[in-house]
Structure formats: structure tokens, C-alpha cells
Amino acid sequence: MDTGNIAWALTATALVLFMTPGVAFFYGGLVKAKSVVSMMMMSFGALGLVSVLWILYGFSMSAVESPWAFAGNPFADFGLSALATDNEGLVGAAYGATFAIITVALISGAIADRAKFGAWMIFAGIWATLVYFPVAAWVWGGGWIFSWGDLTGLPGVIDYAGGTAVHINAGAAALALALVLGKRIGFQKGIQKPHNVPLVMLGAAILWFGWFGFNAGAEWLNDLQNTGLIVINTLGATAAAIIGWLIIEKIKDGKATSVGAASGAVAGLVAITPACANLAPGWALVLGVVAGAVCALAIELKFKMGFDDSLDVVGIHLVGGLIGTLYLGLFAIDTGLFTGGDLGQLASQAVAAIAVLLYSFIGALVIGFVIQKTIGFRIKNEDEVAGVDTTVHGEEGYALVND
Template identity: 80%
Template structure:
């Protein structure tokens, strides 16, 4: 591996790691002022816990020797002592840190569904168990030689396309978020418009950091290819799909509510980023633009479904990440260059995309629901109603996000 690829690997890993504080800012601005510390701490807690678990055994679990293994052996190289002393240690360890950043942000994304009402200790227990039982194995299925990566060969169809994590990250996190929202139940007084974002600039800052970091998220894996031949296309698609989704979300808001909002623009950006994630290396820029429009418009409508269907996904993880991830993953079945149904291929690409998406969705939802339910019925996952109403920062962390004193 030449020095340019090495430099890009380190840079991309840093960009993706920076995305998790971006999630913290994005989510933190959306909750009420007395819950901002709790909200941001769930992201920072994930950074600490998942980094350690990934190095100890998660990376070992993220690759398999045959298509139908559940995961790699977590104890095969516990703590990566052998990997770190091998002949290819430099390149291998770059893969470790890049993979760790994906595991971290996937877990952090889930937390938005349970904002304002979750115990921090219970969240950390859930995060560790879910990462171990779901994210680490699913990473092996999608990228590490598992059944999703091998599905095309198994069925005699095109291979599943998920370049940067539509299934492994966004559908995975979105399904788990839905499960936890159902386990913890609705916030006190849940209804449309019950809480306004307490700090809109903080949310816009978070969205901006996410867009910045997403160039590493989508294009980072190019460090594995000599000359990084796909990096230009990936970067352009990451730009244009996101931009198109912002516009589409604002148009829907204007039609639906009469005014486009800054929070809507930020949410549209994230929806576009989510949708382009699996597709960034396999669409022409024109089709990436269309994908952004579709994702922005559909997700803007999907975030309203929680009020119609009665589940309290506090910060729209389901409407943006699950729905956006499904859109981006299935869209490839129609427009993936050379294999999509409308661009030279047949229905085979769509079939394998759908099987992969549904498989990850169901597995993540079921495990997250069981684990979350077990935690709720033992040590308790949700804070008391009176603590929720008062704001949980001082109750859970003994801190306040803002200390205003008269002079």
C-alpha cells in the first residue's frame, strides 16, 4: 500500500469518527434544553464502549471463512495481538480503525429514537449487547464474506451492492431504533408539536459535520484499491444526492406546512446521505441526483408516520435512517450501473437487494426488541415520568447543558 492510500485511510477514519460527535450535535439540538447532555452522552458513550469492544473482539467477528457462518470467532485473536505483529500489520490495522468508526456511529444512531426518556446505564448495556449480537455479525454478512456478500453467487444472480452501509449501518440501526421506541413507549404527552428543538444552530452544526465526514464514510474504503479509481464518482454522488434531498425535503415542507424550515433542510441532508451510502459507487451522478430527490421527499413524509401509527421515534431515526436506507438499497435494483433493471440489467439485482434489506431489518429488529425488553423488565430502561418531565440531565448525569446566572 502506497503512502497516498495510507494517508487517505487515516484521514477517512478520522472523518468518520468525527461524524459521531456530529450525530451528538444533530440530536442534541433537537431535544429539550434539559435533556441535551443525556442525548449527547449516548453518542459519546458509544464512542468509548464500541471502540474497546471492536478492538477486543468485534473486528474478529466481522469476517467469516464461509458464507453461512454467523460471525468470525471473537476469541481467535482477542485484543489483536497477532494482527498487530503480522507482516501486513500496517494495512491491517488501518482496516481495524476504519471499521471501528462504522460500528461506533451505527450504535450512536439508534439513540435518537429514545431521546428524553432513557437511562444511560441501560443504554450502555444495550449498546454493548446489540453491537456484539447484531452489528459485528452483520458487518461480516455484508462485507466480511458472509451470506449477503455471497448471495448473488448462491442464487446465480448479481451480487448485493452495499458499498458503504445501507444495510449494515442504516437499515440495521433504523430497525433497532424502531424496536427500542416500542419497548420504551411514548413520551409523556406524546403528540405532534409537543417539543420544539431547543437549539436549531446546534442541529445545523451537527448536520454540517455529518456531511463533511460522510465523504470519508462513503469514499474511505477506496484506500484498499490501488490508485483509488472510484473516489471521484463517490465524492460527486455524495455531494449531489445530499443537495437534491435538501431541496426535495424543503419543497415537501412548503407544500405540506407552508414554510420550509432549517431543521427540515438538515434532516433532508441526512436523508440524502443515508440513501446514497449503499449506492455511491454504482450510480451515475444523474441517477444519484434522482435518488436524492426521492429520498428527501419520501423521508419528509415518512417522519410523520409515527403520529399516525403511534410509535414514539423521538428524533426520526426510523423515518430517516430505516426508510432512507431501504430507498437507497432498493433503488440500486433499478438504477445500478450495468445491473439495474432500467439500465441494462434485469430483476436479479432488485431481488438480491430486497433479500439483504429484509434479512437485516428483521434480524436487527427482533434482537433489539428482545434485548431492550429484557433490560426494561430487569434493571429498567426508561426513567420515571416525573424525571422525564423535569429533564433528565441532572437526574442521570448531575449536569446541566446551560447554566444561566444573573450578573
């Protein structure tokens, strides 16, 4: 393969890997000061564990020979020994690992302030094995979603960078865990304030930076043919989503906030993820505005429906992922309902989105429930009040001393 393509693959892998620390900063700034270590450790714990599992058997599970296979054989190339001399194959494996890592890390925002680290790590390992690795095979590794067009005669499912496999997947699991762990003490609108807004903004900036590798990284397999479209859409949709979120925030609350701008950026990034290579730039701007506005409203659902999704993983990633995935059914280049196609593309997108949502939700609900009923997933109430950082990790995020 051309050395330029390999160089871009390595760069994109580093960019996407950097996104998980970005999630740690973004989530860490949103929680209480006495939970910031715990919050960031969940991302770094996922980074460590999922990397190892991916190399051992996750990569082997993420590709299938038959569209109807559940997942690949985990022992087909255990530890990637068969790829030891395959330079391109190993780079591809590393790139795929970064997606698995961040998908797991995203879930943690729903259970901030109240989860045991050990229980989280057990959940992360089991969920990655039973949910993410198979879903990656369905979407990108030759599975039934990947082969949907050939199997049904309908337009093929479009999910270029992970609307279903990453965001709907993580968002549905986040909803399940929020239900399993229950509400934080004193949960109500307005009681929880971000302890470090600059940390939130830093995390959002890192995510936006890394997302160019997230969306355009796979173009190393395509001689970078669509990189320009992907990059401009990733820029435009995200920028437009900031505007959409801030308009709703101003109307609803009377003020446009920096946390709202950061959250709007993430919502736009989520929505453009599946659509980045299949929208004209103008329609990407519209998608961004819609995603920012709708997600700004969707984060209020937890108060109306009574589930404590601490950091709005459901409102941003599940809702944003659904918007971006279904929007392709309307405006995808040549196949969208209003861009030369018919309802077939929308039907294909809906089937994939609903299937992944249900599978991830049920899987996470069962795994989380079993952990909660055995070793316990949630910390004690008194430990939550004292602060999860000191009770679980024996550390404090900020060691302040008098002069």
C-alpha cells in the same frame, strides 16, 4: 501498500470518527434543553464502549471463513494481538471501528428524553455484539450477503458503504426500542420543539463533512479508482435531498425550515450510502430528491402508527436506507432494471434489506425488553418531567446566571 492509500485511510478514519460527535450535536440540538447532555452522552458512550469491544473481539467477529457462518470467532484475535505489527491491518481495523460506533450511536435518537444511561450502555454493548458485528460480517466480511451472487447466481448485493449494515440496521433497532420504551409524556404532533437549531445545523454540517470519508474511505483498498464517482454522488444526492425535503415541507406545512434542510441532507446521505459507487451522477440526483421527499413524509408515520421515535431515526435512517438499497435494483450501473439489467438486482437488494431489517428489529426488541423488565430502561415519569440531564447525569447543558 502505497503510502498515499494509507494516508487516505487514516484521513477517512478520522472523518468517520468525527461523524459520531456530529450525531451528538445533531441529536442534541433537536431535544429539549434539559435533555441535551443525556442525548450527547449516548453518542459519546457508544464511542467509548464500542471502540473497546471492537478491538477486543468485534473486529474478529466481522469476518467469516464460510458464507454461512453467523460471525467470526471472537477469540480468533482477541485484542488484535496478531495484528500488532500489521500496519495496514490495524488501519483497516480502526476504519471498521468507526462504522460500528456510529451505527450504535444512531439508534439513540429514537429514545431521547427518557432513557437511562446505564441501560443504554448495556443495550449498546449487547446489540453491537449480537447484531452489528455479525451483520458486518454478512455484508462486508465474506458472509452470505457478501457472497450472495456466488451462492445464488443472481447479481451480487450492492451495499458499498452501509445501507443495510448501518442504516437499515440502526433504523430497525430504533423502531424496536421506541416500542419498548413507549411514548414520552405528552407525546403528540407539534409538542416537541428543537431547543437549539444552530446546534442541529452544526451537527448536519459535520455529518456531511465526515460522510466523504464514510462513503469514499474504503477506496484506499482500490487505489482510489472510484473516488471521483463516490464524491460527486455524495455531494449531489445530498444536495438534491435538501431540495426534495424542503419542497414537501413547504407544501405540507407552508414553510421551509432550517431543521428540514438539515434533516433532508441527512436523508440524502443515508440514501446514497449503499449506492455511492454504483450510480451515474444524474441518477444520484434523482435518488436524492426521492429520498428527501419520501423521508419528509415518512417522519409523520410515528403519529399515525402511534410509536414515539423521538428524533425520526426510523423515518430518516430506516426509510432512507431502504430507498437507497432498493433504488440500486432499478438504476445501478449495468445491472439495474432500467440501466441494462433485469429484476435480479432488485431481488438481491430486497432480500438483503429485509433480512437485516428483521434480524435487527427482533434482536433489539428482545434485548431492550429484557433490560426494561430487569433493571429498567426508561426513567421515571417524574424524572422525565424534571429533566433527564439533572436526574441521570447531575449536569445541565446551559448554566445561565444573572449578571
